[in-house]
Structures are given as C-alpha cells and as structure tokens.
Amino acid sequence: MRIVVLAKPVPDPASSAERLGPDNRLDRSAAPAVINGNDEYALEAALKLTEAHGGEVIVLAMAPASAPEMLRKALAMGAASGVLVTDPALEGADTLTSARVLAAALRGMEYDLVMAGVDTSDGGAGVVPAGVATLLGLPYLSYAAKVEPDPSAGTVRVQRISPTGFDVLEASMPAFVSGTQALGAPRYPSLKGIMAARSKEIATRSLADLELGDKAPSGTWTTRVLASEPPAARAPTRVVRAPADEAAKEIVDLLASRGIV
Amino acid sequence: MAGTILVLGETVDGQLTRLSMEVATLARQLGEAGGLTVAGGVVGPEPRAAAEELARHTGGEVTAVADDARSSAAWAAGQDVDYIVLGASPDGRDTAGTLSVLLDVGVLANATAVSWEDGGPIVEMSVFGGKLITRSGFTGGKGIITVRPNAVAAEPAAEPGSVSESKPGAGTDQAEVRVVDRIAEAGAAASIEEARVIVSGGRGVGGEEGFKLVQELADALGGAVGATRAAVDAGWINYSQQIGQTGKIVKPQLYLALGVSGAIQHKVGMQTADTIVAVNRDPDAPIVEFADLVVVGDLFEVGPALLAELKARQS
Ligand SMILES: Cc1cc2nc3c(=O)[nH]c(=O)nc-3n(C[C@H](O)[C@H](O)[C@H](O)COP(=O)(O)OP(=O)(O)OC[C@H]3O[C@@H](n4cnc5c(N)ncnc54)[C@H](O)[C@@H]3O)c2cc1C
Ligand SMILES: Nc1ncnc2c1ncn2[C@@H]1O[C@H](COP(=O)(O)O)[C@@H](O)[C@H]1O
Numbered sequence: 001m002r003i004v005v006l007a008k009p010v011p012d013p014a015s016s017a018e019r020l021g022p023d024n025r026l027d028r029s030a031a032p033a034v035i036n037g038n039d040e041y042a043l044e045a046a047l048k049l050t051e052a053h054g055g056e057v058i059v060l061a062m063a064p065a066s067a068p069e070m071l072r073k074a075l076a077m078g079a080a081s082g083v084l085v086t087d088p089a090l091e092g093a094d095t096l097t098s099a100r101v102l103a104a105a106l107r108g109m110e111y112d113l114v115m116a117g118v119d120t121s122d123g124g125a126g127v128v129p130a131g132v133a134t135l136l137g138l139p140y141l142s143y144a145a146k147v148e149p150d151p152s153a154g155t156v157r158v159q160r161i162s163p164t165g166f167d168v169l170e171a172s173m174p175a176f177v178s179g180t181q182a183l184g185a186p187r188y189p190s191l192k193g194i195m196a197a198r199s200k201e202i203a204t205r206s207l208a209d210l211e212l213g214d215k216a217p218s219g220t221w222t223t224r225v226l227a228s229e230p231p232a233a234r235a236p237t238r239v240v241r242a243p244a245d246e247a248a249k250e251i252v253d254l255l256a257s258r259g260i261v
Numbered sequence: 262m263a264g265t266i267l268v269l270g271e272t273v274d275g276q277l278t279r280l281s282m283e284v285a286t287l288a289r290q291l292g293e294a295g296g297l298t299v300a301g302g303v304v305g306p307e308p309r310a311a312a313e314e315l316a317r318h319t320g321g322e323v324t325a326v327a328d329d330a331r332s333s334a335a336w337a338a339g340q341d342v343d344y345i346v347l348g349a350s351p352d353g354r355d356t357a358g359t360l361s362v363l364l365d366v367g368v369l370a371n372a373t374a375v376s377w378e379d380g381g382p383i384v385e386m387s388v389f390g391g392k393l394i395t396r397s398g399f400t401g402g403k404g405i406i407t408v409r410p411n412a413v414a415a416e417p418a419a420e421p422g423s424v425s426e427s428k429p430g431a432g433t434d435q436a437e438v439r440v441v442d443r444i445a446e447a448g449a450a451a452s453i454e455e456a457r458v459i460v461s462g463g464r465g466v467g468g469e470e471g472f473k474l475v476q477e478l479a480d481a482l483g484g485a486v487g488a489t490r491a492a493v494d495a496g497w498i499n500y501s502q503q504i505g506q507t508g509k510i511v512k513p514q515l516y517l518a519l520g521v522s523g524a525i526q527h528k529v530g531m532q533t534a535d536t537i538v539a540v541n542r543d544p545d546a547p548i549v550e551f552a553d554l555v556v557v558g559d560l561f562e563v564g565p566a567l568l569a570e571l572k573a574r575q576s
Binding site for chain 1: 441
C-alpha cells in the first residue's frame, strides 16, 4: 500500500507564543513549528497500516521553505520520503488555495490512500481535506477512529465518529481518510529512525511544477483578516478554602447570580 | 443591494440539531441587517420535520430534499446564492470544504459571531486557543461560513417560513461511500459542543466510578459530561467527550471542572466558557489562573455537597 499523509506545520500550541504579524497574517517566527497534532495521528495510523500490509508512507506539505525541519520528524517516525510544495506566491494562502495546491500535487503521485488530520490547531478550518477529496473525485471518509483497508478487495472501511456513536463506512480505494486522536497515539522517533531520516529524500516543488491552470494563485485570497484583538480579560479568580458544604454554597450562589441555576 | 443567504440544516435521527437552529437564527439576523433573502435547505432521508423546524427559525423559504445527507453539498452547489452558512460540526465542515471547491469561494470557519457591516458579513473567530479574536471578511462578495455552537441563542422568527419539497439533484461526481453500519455508543448522545453546562472530570476523578459523580452533577445542572485527555486515555470515558486541542472546543455558559489541572492543551478547548468553576486539591494548579471560582478541596467531598446544595435549592 502507498499512503500519502498531508502534514501541515503549525506554531506549537503548547508554546503559547502564537501571534499574528502586523499584516494580520500568522507570524511564523513567533513560535516553533511542529507537525499539526491531528496530522501526527494520521501519520501514525498510516505507518501502522504499511507495517501490516507492506508498502510505504509519503508525507506531503504545503509550507514555507523552512518546513523540512518539521518533515524530517515525520521521516524519523518512519515515512519513506517527503514532498514539500513551497512558493513565495503561497504566503498567506486561504483554505481554497491550499486544497487546490495539495490536490494538484497529489495528481502527480501514486497512492491507495490519502490521509489527513480533520483540522489544524492554527486555523482549524477543517475544510481542506473535503476540498482535496472533491477535487480529486476520491471517496471521502472523515473523522475516522479506525481505518481498515482490504487491499485484496481494493476497499477500505472506516469507523467514523458520529453524534451518537460511530458509523462504519466503506469505499473503494484510492480513497481519502481524515482522522483525529482516536486513531491512536503517535510514536516517538527512535534513534535509528532519526539517523535513517537524514538520508531520506524531501522533494521540493514550486507552483510552476504543478498543473493549476487558471486556478493558479493570483495574489488575492478569498478571505481576509481585517482586525484582531485579545479577548476581554477574565475577572480575577476567587479562591475558596472552606469546608465542603460552605464551598458548595459559594458555588451555587455564583451560579444563581449568573442565572445558571 | 439584495442577495441571498442560504442556511443548510443538519439532522440527527431526523431531528434538526440545535446548532442548526442557532445558525438559522444567525442567518435571519444577517438577512435583516443586510436586506438579504434567507433561504434554507435540509437534505436527509426524511427531511420534512427538520425543514419545518428550520423554517420556524429562518422565517424564510426552506427546501426539503429527500436524499442521503451526504449529498447536501451537491444540492447546495446548485442553488444560486451569495452566502452559505452552516454549523461547524463534522458534517458541516465536510460540506463546507466540498462546496468551497465546487463553487470556488472561500470559507470563514468556526465563527463565534457574525455581523453585517459595509455590505458584507464580518466573521469573528477565536484563534490560537482563545488568545486572540480575529475579525475577517470575504474579498469577493461570496463565501461560506461555518458557525460554532453557542455563537447565538436559537430563537424562532416572528412568522415561521414555508417549506417546499424538492427532488434530489441529478447526482454528483462525488465518489461513492457506503454506510455499512451505524453503531450507537452509550453516553455519546449528549453532545458537549452544544451543551450549555459542562461538568468535566480529569485524572483527579480517579476512575469510571468517579465519573458517576460527574454524571450526577451534570444531570443536576442539566448539562453534559466532559473530560480531559488523561481521563480518556485511561479508558474512563469515551473520546467523544474529550475537550481540548485534540478533542472538542466548547463554549458553554458554565464549565465545572473536577480534578482537572488545566494544562494548556485542555485550556484551549474551554477557556472561552462564560463561567469557569474548578474543584482542585492543588491551589497551584494552572486552572486556578483562569477560573472564575476555585474551590481548593477534595472533589469527593465538595462534589456530593454541591449535589446536595443543588437539590436543596431546587426543591
Ligand atoms: C499533543 C497533545 C495534545 C493534547 N490534547 C489534549 C486535549 O485535547 N485535551 C486534554 O485535556 N489534554 C490534552 N493533552 C494532555 C494535557 O497536556 C494534560 O496532560 C491533560 O489535560 C491533563 O489531564 P488532567 O487535568 O485530567 O490530569 P492532571 O494534569 O494529572 O491533573 C489532575 C488534577 O486533579 C487534581 N486532583 C487529584 N485528585 C483530586 C481530588 N480528589 N480532588 C480534587 N482534585 C484532585 C490534581 O491536583 C490535578 O490538578 C494533550 C497533550 C499533548 C502533548
Ligand atoms: N498546507 C498544508 N499542507 C499539508 N497538509 C495540509 C495543509 N493544510 C491543510 N492540510 C491538511 O488538511 C487538514 C485540515 O486542515 P484545515 O482545513 O486547514 O484545518 C490538516 O490536518 C492537514 O492534514
């Protein structure tokens, strides 16, 4: 099986240092970049599948030229190679452009499955995967908690998280699967993996290498951030140290004063 | 300048979701502010009842399309509208992503508020785990907006709108996905994203047994049960209830946290709650820094006392 995993570098949410630049775009120098959390779960699931069924995992990112650092971690976890689409004309790109560019890059690749995270922690739109799948005419199985391909039948089954439990979906491959943490914890790169990653290939593509036709980015995006501000500061915390029944009264008093009970 | 805004309603077991009612209310408000026609659509196996509920909230015309809900995007792509609004739920996001590439329009996602200014919608979003609020607009006079739960309170229109039925469209190029089975999981029904009150448990709750107390408090407050990743990883509760960076992002009126430390990855999922109350043994836990009220104490003492106090006041 060949699986392409879409992995996006995002500012590390745990750094708490994310911010926008003066142009209201993400300031990539403010926080260290990491692989988007949900994409790591997708990568882990993809690695497990190729371990079970044979084959290899390729990671694909549309990102600034500095992204190889981050892709190197995916290679250290076990991906065979990487593809980085990078171009100055993509700076500040919207989700529509991301979907078109990733779809165009995928058109030149061979795969049984494309896997992605359901959303990203920086923009978190959660719309790129459905867009890519639609552009490529692939069956789209989202919010996967479990992925079970049957390579001999050429089909894949997915448990999709639903509002009431989960749905079991099936489609023929090639197919597009997006997933979450429910796929299972990602592995840490081993020392051997880190060493091996040094000699793995990361191919770089620019927009000129992709066939985008009249959909090539023209420097205007469909959406624009007009302003930003920090949220209103929370009132200072009230700390209560009292016997349980008194503390309980304090809580209910607060809830009553705010119309919650 | 007149235009049209289309609301796509979503159903669970044939019922319109509360999130869809909120989105419909928001669309009606935008329609009034911008002088737009508000249209609606519900695509599902038995869409009639949900379409009527949607029309009650939009006050405009709603089309009921009897088809697999997965073809929602295909139906909507055939409508001649300027803006499409839908819930930022899994299905809503999938539909938005598909519509974006079918219609060549942009998406403003996870709106926490939308207003109409200078001839277009202005969308507020909470980004970077709630550290920043951005205001964004569309550049081309068209677009798709996905809306977070609790962005507005659902409120019926003065006059309900009408419902017409329509046959499914000619079909789409969307490749086939078969639903093999639908499996109900106990406890997964109470959606934490839509809940007005969430009582959440962390590692401090100690086990499945402890979550009974969390559930009792949630019941007493008419809310849903949430959890930290530590509790989910330990297998005490389903992943569907996890709140945080890799779980759900919630904005309830009340967030009551029991035995939750308030780690950054959890905080990003709940810090925009209107009121945050925490019970924690540790006065130095990170949650103390951003809660409204913190009781320093044992949750197994404070929890039952709180239950008793709630029962006493309600009777
Ligand atoms: C990439 C990544 C993604 C993550 N995503 C998420 C996410 O989506 N959601 C999430 O929640 N976490 C997430 N985490 C994990 C997060 O970092 C924390 O580990 C987790 O939130 C801690 O859960 P907790 O508060 O239940 O446990 P702890 O941090 O162990 O806190 C337990 C608290 O309970 C208190 N306590 C114990 N016993 C009692 C008692 N009897 N009475 C009162 N208080 C008591 C303790 O004082 C302590 O403060 C993520 C981590 C990573 C690395
Ligand atoms: N620039 C990108 N490069 C690679 N993958 C991406 C990119 N943007 C989005 N994705 C994939 O699409 C998922 C959802 O992204 P989003 O719709 O932006 O929230 C991510 O988790 C990635 O798997």
